[in-house]
Amino acid sequence: MPDAKKPSFDKIKSHPYASIFLVFSIYLIITIIFSSLFPWLSKHILPNTSLGIYNKDFWINLLINLNASLIDFIFFGIALFIFQRRNERKTLIEETKNSLSDISKYNDVTLNLKKVGLIRRLNEQKCHTITMHRLNISGSGVEMRDVKLIDSDLTGLESESIYFNTVYFEKCNLKSSNFQRSKLRNLTMLDCTLKNVNFSHSNLKGAIFKECRLMGAKFNNCNLQSAILSGSNLERVDFEGANLNFCNLKSAININATELCKAATLNYIVLDPIVELQVRSLRGDVKFSR
Template identity: 30%
Template sequence: MSKKLTDDPIKTAMLVVGAFGSCLVLIGLCWDFLSNNILPNTIIGIYKQSFWENLVISLHGVLIDLVLVAILILWLDHRRNKRALNQQFKEDLEDYALLDFDEVNLKKLGHLKRLNLNGIESVNVQNLVLNRMHAKGLTFSNCKMIGLKLANGKIEGSNFTSVNMRSCNFEGTELKSAKFNSCILLRTKFISAKLKGISLEQCNLVRCDFSGANMQSTILRESNVQGAKFAQANLKRANFMGVKNLDVVELATAKNLDYIQVDECVLGELKVLRPDMNFQGKGRP
């Protein structure tokens, strides 16, 4: 224990300041006894009782300065340690990104959560594998998470804003209360995923694969869906208002198009291609 204290300069300095402060406070508390019984009989040259009294008072001022400096040093040391720990989390994510074992994936997910707790939302890591994990309450923005793989898992209560996430894999994954805003999801796989009620607004969904996905009430407003696949997807009440490069013929391959929200011109084409669908009238919300 003593070796650890002496090896750490911060702890050593705190120990010295603590010992000095304890002695000084003890002298101050016992000053009446010292001044009445010891100091009157202890005179060495100019070092009389008044000198020691002034010295003790001056040392109290020094103690206050030392305490303030100690608080500042501790705060700076805490920030330094926090930065070092965050950097270690990021390096671990990069080092173990490609490994696909439940124990390792759980550790990587824990690192992401701790980075978020430390106020870091920008995490740049490629080909991160988190298959079969339950990612809850994560927030990422203005970063690159290219090639993220979270298949057969769950993403819940998480937000992604302006994140480059091209070539991700969310096959068979349930996304609940998740929001993707202005994200690049180029060539991402959502095959057989559960996307009910999530938001994919203003995203790049070029060549994404939504085959067999449950997209009830999913919001894709103003997103680019060029080359996206919707075969056998459930698009009931999905919002496609203002989407760009929508292939109506491909959209018609969906399993369920009831009450889908699309622009009037697209709705007209869908009525011809899918006469079995239920749709809302002009006064639809």
């Protein structure tokens, strides 16, 4: 049992604030004891004991000052603790980002799993902004789950054949990225730049792309069933062979109806009235909700 407790005790002793906490604890205990016992001391000892300025009034003033300094000690101690914790967090974030940068471009499944772990660790430190060009996290067996990125620049991200689950991007730059043959569940992209991104042969069922810039993106042979692309720029987007059943393209701009009709299925797709009329004239097999 003593051996089991030793590592925890050693960890406490090695903490940078251990000595300060020890001094404060002794100071606190002594002050509280003498302040609590002062009525008894002032009645039985101090009235009959005096040496120079060391009389009853001196000890009263001293205890008052000691208690006041305790408040200062606590206040500045808390401020110092918060400042130190903030510096420790900042240092940890920088070290994690540097570790990610050192291995960012190597394409190895083990390393790619480690990269995803580093990104999750950054999220745990409340860091959601990363600038990392041509980051490679590709590979079957690589999974990114419960990740949130905001105002990040991941230009040229390589994430082919991976599994996303509950990943959130907001105001991120992902242009020229590669998501081919990936399964992207509960994917949310808001106000992101996705120019020339390749989603070919990926499963994007229920994915959300709101107000995104998707110029030149490739969705050929994708499963986009029930996906939301409302308000996005769909200029030169390739939908050939895609499943667009129940897909929502309401308020999307620069839709080319001819290219849209190259999708494998378009049943119950949600479109603006003008685009819907164009699709009806080009594809008589499409079912629309009444």
